[in-house]
Amino acid sequence: xxxxxxxxxxxxxxxxxxxxxxxxxxxxxxxxxxxxxxxxxxxxxxxxxxxxxxxxxxxxxxxxxxxxxxxxxxxxxxxxxxxxxxxxxxxxxxxxxxxxxxxxxxxxxxxxxxxxxxxxxxxxxxxxxxxxxxxxxxxxxxxxxxxxxxxxxxxxxxxxxxxxxxxxxxxxxxxxxxxxxxxxxxxxxxxxxxxxxxxxxxxxxxxxxxxxxxxxxxxxxxxxxxxxxxxxxxxxxxxxxxxxxxxxxxxxxxxxxxxxxxxxxxxxxxxxxxxxxxxxxxxxxxxxxxxxxxxxxxxxxxxxxxxxxxxxxxxxxxxxxxxxxxxxxxxxxxxxxxxxxxxxxxxxxxxxxxxxxxxxxxxxxxxxxxxxxxxxxxxxxxxxxxxxxxxxxxxxxxxxxxxxxxxxxxxxxxxxxxxxxxxxxxxxxxxxxxxxxxxxxxxxxxxxxxxxxxxxxxxxxxxxxxxxxxxxxxxxxxxxxxxxxxxxxxxxxxxxxxxxxxxxxxxxxxxxxxxxxxxxxxxxxxxxxxxxxxxxxxxxxxxxxxxxxxxxxxxxxxxxxxxxxxxxxxxxxxxxxxxxxxxxxxxxxxxxxxxxxxxxxxxxxxxxxxxxxxxxxxxxxxxxxxxxxxxxxxxxxxxxxxxxxxxxxxxxxxxxxxxxxxxxxxxxxxxxxxxxxxxxxxxxxxxxxxxxxxxxxxxxxxxxxxxxxxxxxxxxxxxxxxxxxxxxxxxxxxxxxxxxxxxxxxxxx
Ligand code: MOS
Numbered sequence: 001x002x003x004x005x006x007x008x009x010x011x012x013x014x015x016x017x018x019x020x021x022x023x024x025x026x027x028x029x030x031x032x033x034x035x036x037x038x039x040x041x042x043x044x045x046x047x048x049x050x051x052x053x054x055x056x057x058x059x060x061x062x063x064x065x066x067x068x069x070x071x072x073x074x075x076x077x078x079x080x081x082x083x084x085x086x087x088x089x090x091x092x093x094x095x096x097x098x099x100x101x102x103x104x105x106x107x108x109x110x111x112x113x114x115x116x117x118x119x120x121x122x123x124x125x126x127x128x129x130x131x132x133x134x135x136x137x138x139x140x141x142x143x144x145x146x147x148x149x150x151x152x153x154x155x156x157x158x159x160x161x162x163x164x165x166x167x168x169x170x171x172x173x174x175x176x177x178x179x180x181x182x183x184x185x186x187x188x189x190x191x192x193x194x195x196x197x198x199x200x201x202x203x204x205x206x207x208x209x210x211x212x213x214x215x216x217x218x219x220x221x222x223x224x225x226x227x228x229x230x231x232x233x234x235x236x237x238x239x240x241x242x243x244x245x246x247x248x249x250x251x252x253x254x255x256x257x258x259x260x261x262x263x264x265x266x267x268x269x270x271x272x273x274x275x276x277x278x279x280x281x282x283x284x285x286x287x288x289x290x291x292x293x294x295x296x297x298x299x300x301x302x303x304x305x306x307x308x309x310x311x312x313x314x315x316x317x318x319x320x321x322x323x324x325x326x327x328x329x330x331x332x333x334x335x336x337x338x339x340x341x342x343x344x345x346x347x348x349x350x351x352x353x354x355x356x357x358x359x360x361x362x363x364x365x366x367x368x369x370x371x372x373x374x375x376x377x378x379x380x381x382x383x384x385x386x387x388x389x390x391x392x393x394x395x396x397x398x399x400x401x402x403x404x405x406x407x408x409x410x411x412x413x414x415x416x417x418x419x420x421x422x423x424x425x426x427x428x429x430x431x432x433x434x435x436x437x438x439x440x441x442x443x444x445x446x447x448x449x450x451x452x453x454x455x456x457x458x459x460x461x462x463x464x465x466x467x468x469x470x471x472x473x474x475x476x477x478x479x480x481x482x483x484x485x486x487x488x489x490x491x492x493x494x495x496x497x498x499x500x501x502x503x504x505x506x507x508x509x510x511x512x513x514x515x516x517x518x519x520x521x522x523x524x525x526x527x528x529x530x531x532x533x534x535x536x537x538x539x540x541x542x543x544x545x546x547x548x549x550x551x552x553x554x555x556x557x558x559x560x561x562x563x564x565x566x567x568x569x570x571x572x573x574x575x576x577x578x579x580x581x582x583x584x585x586x587x588x589x590x591x592x593x594x595x596x597x598x599x600x601x602x603x604x605x606x607x608x609x610x611x612x613x614x615x616x617x618x619x620x621x622x623x624x625x626x627x628x629x630x631x632x633x634x635x636x637x638x639x640x641x642x643x644x645x646x647x648x649x650x651x652x653x654x655x656x657x658x659x660x661x662x663x664x665x666x667x668x669x670x671x672x673x674x675x676x677x678x679x680x681x682x683x684x685x686x687x688x689x690x691x692x693x694x695x696x697x698x699x700x701x702x703x704x705x706x707x708x709x710x711x712x713x714x715x716x717x718x719x720x721x722x723x724x725x726x727x728x729x730x731x732x733x734x735x736x737x738x739x740x741x742x743x744x745x746x747x748x749x
Contacts (some may be wrong), residue, residue: 021232041114050103054074058128066120070250088212093306106272107664111125114255137338155328160285171285173363173729179279179339183670198226201251215228238275284299284357284360288364296321300331311334318598329359353708358715359717361376391703392597403687412722424610430605431714440500444514445579447576453486457488458489460490466632473632479521480549496581520581529552551564567626600707601708609720621644630704643708644709651732717729
């Protein structure tokens with residue numbers, strides 16, 4: 001096969017092709033869609049955490065102006081549970097809303113009002129009177145009840161008990177991360193249209209294909225009668241991976257009432273009805289030699305899940321392969337609480353898991369009086385010791401050494417509180433990062449037009465991360481067609497099925513599919529060149545021809561000697577040719593299966609502690625990231641910078657508080673749920689190592705997103721210890737902990 005043209009724009013900062021639509025305000029987000037006769041839906045939330053509905057008085061609400069229908073238990077359209085037959089029809093909260101009168105969590109929808117305007121719907125929702133039989137909800141913040149003999153073994157090697165017992169140096173600590181709530185600026189929204197036979201659903205989703213399959217099952221209609229559209233997303237962070245109960249309520253309402261429905265949930269509903277990162281409690285036991293070689297590693301973790309569903313925070317995700325140790329055991333468990341069903345949040349599992357593991361490594365380094373960078377370098381494994389597989393491409397040591405250089409780590413005085421900047425005490429900390437790398441199955445369709453333009457389409461979506469632009473860059477690299485002549489069409493389930501925007505795997509996934517489509521287009525063009533009577537290559541042997549720089553030419557001659565593909569189409573009186581691309585998941589790929597595929601990073605953080613006024617600030621972060629080849633440094637850097645900002649929130653601010661009396665999220669708004677603001681942001685220095693990982697795809701790109709959050713909180717708490725001598729093992733860091741010097745206070749209600 002002829003060589004692909006040089007990937008000249010791969011690795012360059014191509015501006016986002018969807019940028020002008022967004023900056024001009026013309027990009028249509030889900031809730032921007034409007035239809036004649038459209039109704040507005042507003043759900044009513046339960047005000048207790050556990051119990052039953054005793055009575056519901058809707059009489060006053062039903063008489064209010066503009067109210068068309070109020071659904072509640074007893075009169076709601078029939079909805080169904082996912083049948084479990086299709087793993088691409090995933091739903092985290094599987095109970096159809098309004099199914100019974102039982103209240104499982106505070107905020108659960110007990111009714112939904114449909115009215116002519118959103119104000120009318122909201123007014124009527126407020127006028128509904130509900131009486132409950134109330135029970136005491138389970139909301140304890142102490143998850144210790146999960147550390148029992150029901151713990152599931154996740155990974156094991158050697159004999160951890162003997163390894164730990166015989167270790168000259170031991171560490172045994174418990175780390176806690178709180179419930180965190182996803183707060184993308186864009187609220188979860190849906191606009192549902194029913195035409196008597198088909199649903200057209202405009203959704204805020206990170207997966208139109210999963211959404212289509214799941215909604216088909218929950219609404220009880222064939223998949224081909226459900227179309228999902230999502231052109232732009234105001235972020236998701238995992239909260240929009242799967243459908244939630246408001247989605248089916250809106251669609252069922254549209255079908256039952258025969259009118260389009262718009263339902264935008266309120267910010268406070270984002271805190272109870274659309275998932276959260278569950279609380280975790282993690283016990284880490286490390287055994288080591290005096291010289292700092294790990295001899296035993298145990299990671300036991302428990303997270304909370306809802307009464308309704310089992311969704312686990314897999315904290316042991318990155319633990320089995322990060323360090324070399326002959327003995328290792330990871331166990332996990334869940335405990336149930338009267339909260340909404342949890343879901344994935346950026347870097348699910350690995351992010352809270354690495355907070356614990358990397359905090360423990362820092363504590364061990366201090367115990368051993370070994371530099372924390374050095375301790376990690378000393379325990380670098382030669383292969384993935386959990387399965388004996390070679391790493392496809394792992395440069396964690398270089399992340400650490402490059403980061404140390406850029407940060408100035410060699411100037412660190414390890415003595416607590418010893419480093420000063422004027423009145424301020426400085427703290428320097430480090431932690432490692434890792435995240436999975438994989439590919440999912442992907443189909444694409446590439447159309448080459450007789451005007452020299454191209455169209456690439458795929459039923460995946462751009463969730464704000466730069467996917468539109470990545471598609472254009474890969475088509476450009478494979479065909480030589482200029483970026484501004486490439487139209488990228490995503491975000492519609494009627495297109496060839498593409499991946500979920502999750503797991504940071506979209507970039508790695510789409511490359512082989514687009515490459516396959518381009519190869520198929522090339523075959524068709526060459527076929528046309530040798531068979532077309534008006535083609536200059538009529539009658540030639542197809543093997544002599546090549547397609548590069550947008551031209552068909554003799555492989556032995558430069559592209560400029562040949563004929564532009566669009567001219568060839570015009571000579572053949574063809575408007576376009578269309579070529580399919582298909583690629584398989586990495587887990588189905590025998591070569592990928594022979595490797596351990598992960599991304600890596602090192603996070604260095606500096607904090608400034610002002611003991612006079614008890615003020616803590618993150619003043620500097622240096623992040624060195626190994627995600628394979630970076631296709632487009634601009635959005636890649638944007639991903640890592642955003643993740644670091646989120647990591648500062650995880651370390652210092654974010655926590656969803658529940659009222660112990662009724663399990664209500666009490667800080668369910670953007671004023672009380674504290675997130676990192678611009679004023680909290682430090683200088684952020686991001687470096688990509690840029691080593692292609694050719695096991696994953698031909699450009700060697702693993703995709704970038706979640707990796708940037710991993711390790712950040714541990715680096716910050718390590719820096720806080722260095723500045724203050726207080727070890728924070730319960731996130732987020734509280735000023736009162738730093739003042740009182742109490743390092744392990746359990747923040748249980
Ligand atoms: Mo990510 S938590 O897989 O959207």
